[in-house]
Amino acid sequence: MNTVFYISAAVAILSTAMVISRLNAIHALLYMIVSLLAVAMIFFVMGAPFIAALEVIVYAGAIMVLFVFAMMMLNLGQEAVERERNWLSPASWAGPVTLVAVLFAEFIWIVSRTGGSLPGGGGLGPKQVGIALLGQYLVGVELASMLLLAGLVGAYHIGRRMPRTGEENEASRAGISIKQ
Amino acid sequence: MITVPIEHVILMAAILFSLGLTGVLARRNVLFILLSIEVMLNAAGIAFVAAGARWAQADGQIMFLFILTMAAAEVAVGLAIILQYYRHTGTLDVDAMGGGRR
Amino acid sequence: MLSLLWLIPLLPLAGFLSIVLGGGRMRGSMVALIAVGVVGLSAAMAAAVAIRFIYLPPAGNSFTQTLWTWIPATGFMPEISLRLDALSLVMVTVITFVAFLILLYSAEFMGGDEGYARFFAWMDLFVASMLVLVLADNFLLLYLGWEGVGMCSFLLIGFWYRDSANARAARKAFIVTRIGDAAFVVALFLIFTHLGTLTIQEAAARASREWPVGSGLAVAAAALMLAAAVGKSAQLPLQTWLPDAMAGPTPVSALIHAATMVTAGVYLIARANAFFTLAPFVQWLVAVIGAVTLLLAAFAALVQCDIKRVLAYSTMSQVGYMFLALGVGAWSAAIFHFMVHAFFKSLLFLGAGAVIMALHEEHDIFAMGGLRRALPGTFWAFLIGAASLAALPVVTAGFYSKDLILLCDWTSKSGSVWLWAAGLAGAFLTAMYAFRLVFIVFFGELRTKPGRKPGFRMGAALAVLAFFSLSAGFIQIPPDIVNFSPLSELLETSLPRLSAVSVGTQTEALLQAVAGLAGLAGIFFAWFFFRHPALVERLVLTPLGSAFRRLWLEGWCFDRAYDALFVRPYIRLAEINKDDCIDLLNRTLARACESMHYLLIGTQNGRVRQYAAAVTLGAIVIIALMVLL
């Protein structure tokens, strides 16, 4: 079992590294899905099958599809890849990488001081999670639902085409007429 | 179930988190930044679930649920903004955003 | 009768209130009727009280009337209470009587002035305050009257407020006397803290019991009170306000700056005589201040050209005489001179007022002249006043009072021949400047044609005052002439008797003769110089002469010195610090914050990635702190 964890971890890390270094957004997205599936595997082996399922359904399924839709609407072509190549010069990522390296070193320092290992055993099934969720965390659930509602309304509101002034206005009117 | 030391799980989460952070800081494309944020959220979720598993409590998983909810909302709104932005400016360069302000 | 004492100050106060509240709608004659009427009533009350007091003296020769507890604080309970004894009786009688005459005079003199009602309101308030001052049973109430008269003096000097010079003079008068008042307040603190009471008699009694003669506390208390008296009575070194105070209407100068308020300092020292007796050094200082002031002021009076300024310096000089008397312990002589001075000096001022009115607000004596025939009534009144001021022997009141003071200087145990000599020199100078004024104004050729002549009300006031300027002296005749001295007998029921070395009747007579001769000599010199103006011209043209003339004309240049020493530095300090240097600290702090703000505003550049980097950096720092600490 432990081996599964290490393998999944390696896959997750590698694919995530690919995510952040790809020039083509669709490639990155695919790597991202790989990464999420690997993480779902890790959840599963850690004894959280419910979460693993959600990871696959919601994250890899729904959210990533959202990305795909967005990318389709953006319709990025080859020139976008070229632009990414220009943007991703070593000079531009050297700084962030150093910064993150320092932070990571600090993480390691902290992690090295924690102890204990996972208990093994049967883990926690959906039942326990559900009981806790609708008992102790009921308010949180309500808040989360409100957040989702807000996100829905927000996304709808922001995403719709707004009439603009000047040329943009012209353009948008043209867009509308094309649709018709 | 697995019995690896908890540090390994946390370390893995830390690596993912760092990678995500690197993506946020190094990429100029908003879309990549959004993806990287997802990576970071995911990493945080791993840490939660691992901690929950360590103490055999459901709370870690519930926190992951909340993170998931938040991520969904965030992505929805974030992508809407990106679309709108792109429609207006024709670029996804984050450095061009708000850079005109003083 | 005595229990109606409270009415005496209340009546003028009521007059003040009714004029203030209704004056705008009242006719002038109504205002005058109220204003003069209440003071007249007050004078009548005072007279009635005086008769009752003299013929049926109350127990202990004093009568105290407590109205209410003024300030019921813990351990400090001053009352509003009035005290009538011989001293306050004399003061009250003289004040109400003179005030009545002056108000009567003003009713005509001020006619047609746009501030007619305002004038009478302030005058009535002044009379009320002055009466409170002299009737007060405790120092705090006395202080109330003391400040009240100062305030009225301020208002009346600045009566013709349109001229900034008048406003300036008013301010100066108030502020300079306020310096003395501050000392007075500290004296009150001292007395209450160490004696536990502010009631004058009680405090005096306790002081005499508890403080040894010459003890530090007694000296401090007496010195502080002296400072107060010096301010109010325009003695050195706080005398500078009085000449400028002549900016007020002439009746004001007569009432406030000659007859009553300026003698408040004399009253205070007489009232608090116990403290001065306990501090012989301070008492000696009183005499010295008096002597120096009377000489300096007399010299200054010799060269003034403004008729009212001459009289102002003369007032200073005469109050100096009173101080001289107080300083040698001749309390009742001082009060006697106060009384006589009130009559003749208000007469002189009112006479001067009549002249000024007749000559259309002309103050310069060299523009006057030859008015003897044009204004005969005024001339005689003025002549009588001047004679009394010059202490013309036997017939004038001034002779008797001044002679008594000189005699006391000679005979008192604390007197000295130097003080006497100063007084004598003063007498000579007084006669000289008094008659210089008479000769220049009323003799010679007519220079300006007089207009309005004094009518009945002004004439009556002048006549009555002239009568008293001659006759008031007869209530205190020296023993070597006729042994008749009811005034000092009355006063000695409340003031200590002079401790004198007895000198023979012959010496007394000799001293009188010398004093009389000094006065006559002064008059002669005045006549001589008047007849020989060329001589004066030549004297003035010598370098020394012109220097002294300038010096005296400016009142020994005290003004200039104070200006340079105190006034201008204060104004300068205020100007420098106008924007409050402490605020500079705050403003610097604010500016520092602002520059920080501009520094930080650079980070607010809208670049999301930099924000993220900053967040990361923050996380690094926080975790580093966690790790390290």
Add this chain to the structure above:
Amino acid sequence: MILVWLIAVPCIGALLAGISPRGRELRCRGVTIAAFAINLALTLALWIMHPAVLRLAGGGAWFAEFDRAWIPSLGIRFHLALDGLSLVLIALTNFLGLMAAAASWRDITEKVRFFHVNLLWMAAAVIGVFLAVDLFLFYSFWELMLVPLYFLIGIWGHEQRLYAAFKFFIFTQASSLLMLLSLLGLYFIHGRATGVYTFDYGALMGTALSPGTGMWLMLGFFVAFVIKLAAVPLHNWLPDAHTQAPTAGSVILAGLVLKVGAYGLIRFAVPLFPAASAQFAPVAMGMGVASILYGAILAFAQTDIKRLVAYTSVSHMGFVLLGVYAGSTVALQGAVMVMLAHGISTSALFILVGALSERIGTREMGRMGGLWAAAPRMSGSLLVFALASLGLPGFGNFVGEFLVLLGVFRMSAPLAAVAAVSLITAAIYSLWMFQRACHGPNSEGWVIPDLSGIEAAIMAGMISVTVWLGIYPGAVLNVTREALESLRPDITSAVSSKR
């Protein structure tokens, strides 16, 4: 219960004023005036019957009390209590509120409703401050006071109003945070020592503190109160705020806000930390004297007449500081008298100066002059209050200042003597102000209307009160005696033992 009403009446008034229909300003003003009048009547009724009816059995100097649990878990109670000191200050609050409302009749024409809401809100908070004996409640009212005042200055003020409002806000906010720290410190120390966590004034009074802690906690309170009191060198917010505020705002500031600081010192800073206060007294008194003289000199230096009046407040409040720390009951009584008298006289000066500058359109004294002829009633009132503020006997200010200095003299004669110099400096600035405005030539040819009916009524009321305080201060001293005697810290003994 009457105590609750004292706070509730202005609140209800504020509500009614706030919901009065647009364009019906008269009703709004009427409601405000009625609220203040009712409250004033309540207070005066309490004042008149206090000795006979309102003695709380075993309640010390308290006349009335109201005590309910508020946040029990933290030991916070809604505890109001009234003693003589609070009573006279509440009377002052209502009186000045009435005057301020009347004075703004013509002054305020924009956002009338919101203005009156702020006025009443402010009054309610101030009354709450004077009544609260639960320290948390006190702090709540204290903070509540800040907001309406900020609005009053910032919305209806003069040309530099935002600067002034901001400065005022920062000063007072910073100071109240210090107080909050001290308050919490006291709360926890008391709680730890006794196991009872409470904010109750009576309970906290006896807290045993180590000298160092006591001093720091005391300083927290002291700084908060002294900033409100505007003592040198913490006075800088005052001239700006007073100058820029509208007339009613200046009245409230001078009449109430400064008094709140003084009240805090008397009620809290000194009794809660007697030992530290005694130790600190010389410094505080030095600050008092410095304020008196420094304020006076600065007042004289000003050319803006409103700013001049503002600096006189600094000078007068120095007397209060001096009186509170002089350590004798007489001085404390004097301080209270100064508070009341200054509240009346300075407010009146602000109303007059406001009316004057509104008529001629400038506050520069250099452009005034000769106004007596044009406006005798206004000039006469200005004269009265100028004289009152220079400490002329017969006005309340004199009684207060005299008592303060009398008390101080006992402790330190030189200090009292130096403070007495203010008699001269006060005369200088007061007369300067009066004469610049009313005397001299009317060089700019001002023709202005005299006081209107309402203004004349305001002035008549204020003059009679200040004269009444001057010749019969017993009315105040008797009602506050017991309270002040019980509040007096034992500073004298501490100092005299040192000597």
